[in-house]
Amino acid sequence: MKKFLVIIAMAVWIPSVHTQNNILRGVVKLQSSGSQPLSGVKLSAFGAGSIFTNDNGMFEMAFQGKKPGSPVSVFIQKDGYELINEKELEHCVIRQDPDDLILVVMARQGERNKQALAYYDIIVEKTNNNYDKQLSNIHSRLDALDEDDKSRQALRQQIEALQKEKETLLNRAEELAKQLATVDLDQASSIARDAYDEFNNGNIKGALLVLSDEILDKNYKEAKEEQLKLKQKLKASQNALSQSIENFMIKARFCSSDRQYDKALENYLRAYEADSTNVKNLIEIGDFYDDLNRQEEAIRYYHQALQNTTSTPLEAGILLKLGHQFSYNNNYPEAEEAYMEAYRIAEILFGENEGYYGQLLADIGLALGRMHIELNNDANGEAYYLQSIGLFRKLATIDPAKHNPGLADVLVSMGDLYSRMKDFEKANQSLTEALEIFKGLEENENNFVQEKIASTHLASAIMMARSEAFEKADGSFAEAISILERLAEDNPFQYEPQLASAQMSSSVMCYYWGEYKRSEEGYKKTINTYKRLITENPRRYEPAMAKTLLNLGGLYSTLEQFNDSEQAYAESLSIRKRLAEEDPQRFDPPLCHVLLNIAFLKKRILYTNYDMTQIDQALEILQKVESILEPYDDNLPWVKRYSGDANQFKGYFVDVTLEDLMVQTEIDKLIPIENRIEMESDLNVIVSLYKQIIDTLQSIKKTFPDNNRLNLKLSESYGNMSIYQIYNQQFSIAEKSALRGLHYDPEETWINSYLALALAYQGKTKQAMKVYEKFLNDQYQGDALKTYFIEDLVALESEGIIHKANSKLKEILGIE
Incomplete structure (x- = not known):
């Protein structure tokens, strides 16, 4: 979960950030x-x-x-x-x-060749002169020796060697001359220039004297000493420069602490201008932009930090941060790429030192788990969570004080996942263990741990609300809110945002509990909190304000306070539209969400007031949704979801007639009877109540004989009644009910599951098997009918209702 910090985004000049020099x-x-x-x-x-x-x-x-x-x-x-x-x-x-x-x-x-030729002539002339002089000397020595003197042989060998040396030097003369001609004397030392002067005058020995060992050694020694002095000066200047840059960073932190966020950003950027390669500073600036909800800027600085770091563990940490930013922007392909590269690095490091890098691997696993859950890949999310939990448990055996908090954090996330999956037993186990860990920490009275305890209570409350244990949920919400209120009194800057989030979640729970007045009060209280926070940091808290207004609009819609609902939705839409213009990738999904809620409001107004003008208004809204979705990949989960919702609404508004609305009004009068059915356990009473519903629908049908919505409702009612008749072992009557249901709407093919069972339990096995064979490979609203067939048969057997035909039915259904 993204941390809450209050930081305001100001309009300041931002220097161009070169991710790499080209x-x-x-x-x-x-x-x-x-x-x-x-x-x-x-x-x-x-x-x-x-x-x-x-x-x-x-x-x-x-x-x-x-x-x-x-x-x-x-x-x-x-x-x-x-x-x-x-x-x-x-x-x-x-x-x-x-x-x-x-x-x-x-x-x-031609100047180089000209110079090279001059050098060549000097080299050749000097070589020939040296050769002639040395050869003349050897010949003089030979002339002084007797013919049989053994020394003559050695002198002849010297002549041969001298000839070879001359040939070699003359062969290299051209290459040496070219090399000498390429030297740029502007870049050469004064000693080299003096030597060249001697050489140009044909005085090679004079050149070599200028470049004598003593002179070169002295020059080298002086150069080294000068280099050492310069290094010392450079080190001192680098330290001074580093300190001056750090001063900008320190001032930025102080300004942030004093809520001078524009000055903080200004000083962060001055530090960057002074040194654009300092990895630590680049990461801190990226973190600051993250706190401003300015993901694109954060990504740029993290990228630059990544390019400048030479530390492999730090590389994994930066990739983890990049993955977070891409996730916040709904850019899941790049988020996954960053996370997986971080994960790959962390696995290698973990193999080298489990104790030191286990937490890094666990943290990345937690991030991957959360991303997969966002993508509705709950199985993958659970796998990563379990791996992280395993790592933290192992680490906690070595250093519980250090790693138990990390373990508890993952357990809270795991509990929330199980809660979403409706596995409330596992959710409760995870959240209870997390709460015990947080409460057991030695420093459990400090604000950090109290915040964690509040977050765990909040997750537990949401779990209980999902399981419709509203009274227990209310108690857990009260625990969380009480802690956060106490923390916010001492430090509103840090804890008011979390308090507002908890109040909104509690208001949502009250809505589903039917406590509409409490829900409204909670939303209004949350809105007032966000109004205060937005004055300091609009970029960060406007999304939460828009969500709260959306929920309030939904509440008013349910209460049929349509004007209030429209106003709340309009305020939410105004915020989300502006945010989407600034950052479409991140805010287009919530913009679609509010538009679809407005479309649903139009549907409710249409139904309640028979106001047919709502149809065109709704279709215009749905067209906006389609235009927003158009550039995105159809396989993205949010695109799939909102596209499906938009198509469903569009189908409704295109097809709906005034007669449909009038029929629906009559059908809705049956809701109290349907609620009684949900609460009833006596099969005879349930069947009797369904008969009341069907009789009422048949009466309505006299006024609207050909209405498709009415036929659908009759089909559903006959189909539902047939399964209760089967459980009541009224198999022939159940068969007739199922057939009546299919008569009113043959598209409701799920009823064939009950028809087949009713036939089979009357001994009409062949007819039952024909029904299965006909529909076995078909689907109903995206689900395989075979799944319905298997579930219904297994459910009957679990109630002890078994027929000798069951073995044949199982065989055709592939049940072992």
Whole structure:
């Protein structure tokens, strides 16, 4: 469940958030020219097009689909010039920082070759001179030796070696000359420039003297010392910079605590401008946007944190946060992708260290469970919950104080799931255990634990309300509200939102309990609370206000206070329409919800007042629903649900006639008898009451002989009566009732289940089997008729009503 924090969204400037740099910037200069820039140089690249350098030799290229570290190929051209540092540009990549400039060095066409040739001549001349000098020396030594002197052989070998060395050097002379010609003296050291001066004068030894070991060692030592000083200065400046950035973050937190949310956001963004790679800060800014209900901004900052983190556990944590944001936006495919990637990472970490990463895996499992339940995949949701519970139980044996609260949180979610699934026994077990854990915590008097206890009471109250144990539910609601009221007295900022939510849930329960006055009072009280909260944070609390107004409108509709209902719905619609314009993906579903409720109100007004103008108004509303749903995937659960509701309403409003309304009015007069049937246990009395209903319907049919709604009601009544006649073992009479039901509406094929049983229990087994065979593979309103056949037969047997034909019936139905 999303935490409640009161944070107001203000209109402030938001800097552009680059999730990743795709800009390549650089400068083009003339080789060894005193850093003279070159303008008008053409640079071209796939994915970035072509651009020209400006008067300062600067260029900027934006690459589509690239990110830091991506290699790019850039083609560089200027008439009359050639590229010098090709090798460096062969390995050109997008920088993390776009202001980390690429240096491109060019020379006038032919200048490099000219320089290389000059260097080549120097190398060749020096090589030949050295060779000639050394060869002359060896020949002088040979001339001084006798012909039979053994030293002559060694000197001849020296000559051979000297010739090979000369050949090797001459072979390399061209390559060496080219390498020397590529050096940009503007970027070289003063020592290197002095050495080049000597070399250009043909004085290689002079060049080597300039680059003597002593000079180079001294230069290297001085450079290292300077580097150390710079590092120390850099470290000090980095610390100062980090502290100054942290000051912005600290001020943002203080401003948030003082409800200065616009200033808080301003300082968070100043910290971001100063350092857009600080993962901790990026996450905190994302969390702040989350509290503002601004999911898109939160997603951008979380994404940027994800790209900058080098911590695998933190990566999983950020993915978990991203999954939450996508879920809040109803973007379940991306939510599942984020959750599953986080889950994959957490499983690997868990395999390395169960004790340390078990909670991370359990938390992600809890999130996945909640997402699947939102998607109505209760089985998957339950599986993830059970896994999380297992992990927390194991962790709690090692450190109960740390992990029992997490266990209790999952148990509350599990209890709510079982409550939704109507498995109230399991729901009660989970919620009771959760409550015991929270109450057993040593610090159970602190506000955090008291809040958890209140939340558990609230979940229990909702469970009891679902099971229609309204008095018990009322007691649990009172417990939860009492705790939250006490907490809200000390800290309204934190606990009023939860109090309002609990009051609304209690009001919903009172509605279903028939306590309409209490329900209305509760809704109005909740609305007043949200009005106060909206003055501070409209973005966060307007959705809850819209929901409360929707519920109040539904209450007024039930009470036939149609004007009040229309007003409440209109206020709810106004809020949801505005929210959907700002964030359609998140708020289109609740917008459809309120529109469908208004359509239902139109139906009630139409029925009550016979006001036929409501039809066109309702159809216009349903057309709006269809236009909202049109862009979305039909397989999304909420789209399926609302599309089905809209089609059902549309069918009603297109087909309904004044006669239908008049017939329905008469049919509704039978509701008290139907309520008596629900409370009755005597089969003879139930059958007698159904006969009263049928007699009344037959009387109405004299006035409206061909009305389809009336025929449907007669069909249902005969069909329902037939099963009670079967339980009363009046099989032949049950057969006639079932046939009468099918006569009035053959589309009510579920009645064939009772017809087959009535036939079989009279010994008409073949006829019964023919009924089964005919309808076995058919469906009724999306459900397999075979399921009806099996359930009804098994139910009869459980009551001890068994016939010898049952074995054959079971065989054809596939029951073992």
